[in-house]
Amino acid sequence: MALPRWALPEYFEDVLPVAAQRMERLRRRLLDDFRLHGYQLVIPPSVEFLDALVSGTGQDMDESTYKLVDRISGRTLGLRADMTPQVTRIDAHLLNRQGVTRLSYCGAVVRTMPRTTTSSREPIQIGAEIYGHEGIEADVEIVRLLARSLTLAGAKTLRIDLGHMGLFRALTAHAGLDAEAEEALYGILQNKDVPALREFVAGRPQIVADSLLPLPGLYGGPDVLVRAMSELPDVPGVRSAISELLHLVKHLGNLPLSFDLADLRGYHYHTGVVFAAYSGTSPAAVALGGRYNEVGKAFGRARPATGFSMDLRDLVALDGEVEQSSGAVLAPAEGDESLAAAIEVQRAAGEIVMLELPGHQGAWREAGCDRQLVLRDGAWRVVPLEE
Structure with missing residues (x-):
């Protein structure tokens, strides 16, 4: 159809x-x-x-x-x-x-x-x-x-979730993974697939398991960074990434920060601190x-x-x-200079003023008009819109 x-x-x-x-x-x-x-x-x-x-x-x-x-x-x-x-x-x-x-x-x-x-x-x-x-x-x-x-x-x-792409790259380099293996690992961690991660490290050198298996569990408050320092390999890239995240905790402590060290959003182009707000x-x-x-x-x-x-x-x-919305003011489409001046006064005060085009009587409320400009006692005044 x-x-x-x-x-x-x-x-x-x-x-x-x-x-x-x-x-x-x-x-x-x-x-x-x-x-x-x-x-x-x-x-x-x-x-x-x-x-x-x-x-x-x-x-x-x-x-x-x-x-x-x-x-x-x-x-x-x-x-x-x-x-x-x-x-x-x-x-x-x-x-x-x-x-x-x-x-x-x-x-x-x-x-x-x-x-x-x-x-x-x-x-x-x-x-x-x-x-x-x-x-x-x-x-x-x-x-x-x-x-x-x-x-x-x-x-x-x-809530602002923080991670660090440098930490992941330092770990994969430490584990000796090539580009193809790193790409596969990226997909596993993005899906939070812990069984697939265990299967990925199985049969590889122990250094791979030591580097990667802790990652999915490293999420939560600032204490995650303390745990990361003890659970992840002590290599320069990891230390510098955690140090930068700790710096953020120190200087942004009034914000609701959380951490997810396995979050690889933007993996293909981010190089350092990454974050997502919820x-x-x-x-x-x-x-x-x-x-x-x-x-x-x-x-x-x-x-x-x-x-x-x-x-x-x-x-x-x-x-x-x-x-x-306070609604709009309906004004006659034609009039003398005093009408034009009255319209400008209303618009300068932030009011919406629409000109009344012929043939649409009774349909102005659907356009948002709830008041109108009328000439009374020689002066233009804003009054409720007549039914």
Whole structure:
């Protein structure tokens, strides 16, 4: 049976007036707050050459990207599935600054498949990135800004899960795993498949089991880091990763932090601290981020970088408040200068004023009007809308 012409593809949806108004208000609130923290807004194009969009991000982004052929150049284009590579290109190639650069962004991205069964294939992605500082101080700043952003969005409860990609890479190097084995291990840990992990280490040298078997159990509060120091091999990469996570605990102790040392989200491009934020009882993360020092290499400068992104569609759902509107004012479509002046006074005060077009009497309430401008005693006054 053919779909009606008004039907949308699965996991795409329209944003209707009330939700769109909330989304736009939140977008402005967050971008203005980013600006107050020194993050400058950039607006990349929605389409780029494919190799620029997926360079340095691994196969995950390539599989998520819609592809098309450019009729001008003949090259393959990609419809962006993530704005972070674009912002990295802007920092590395266009701005080309030597010091620290803070950038923010907001725009729609399109993905071939949804991230979860409840998410859209067209997220409205908003985020912030820091370039040019290798130290853990940048990670502290970005996690703090993330928590502040979710509070501004109305998150009632919050949990921020932290991990470290450097720890995993140090363990696999210590265990002597090649690239193929590491990729297989990544899939096992992402699925939290402990029996498969035991099967993976079986028959391999004991150093492999010692390095990997403790990982699935290393999740929880800050005490996890103390356990990790005793349960994981004492190698430099592991020590430095745990040290960075302990630094975050020290400087972000007022935030609800938890740890999952087997979480490999962003495995193909993250290089250090990684994090995911959760709100309420939903199992899906409302924000993702972490350090990705190598992505800029594709654009000629592998600058240190860390940041986070969120979906405005998800964020507007965090605040469970029902939109309360004061309604709009209906005004005559034609009148003298005094009417025009009265309308401007109302709009300057923040009121919505709609002009009454002929032939629609009785239908203005569905457009949101609950009052009207009428001329009484020589002056324009706002009164309740007549039935």
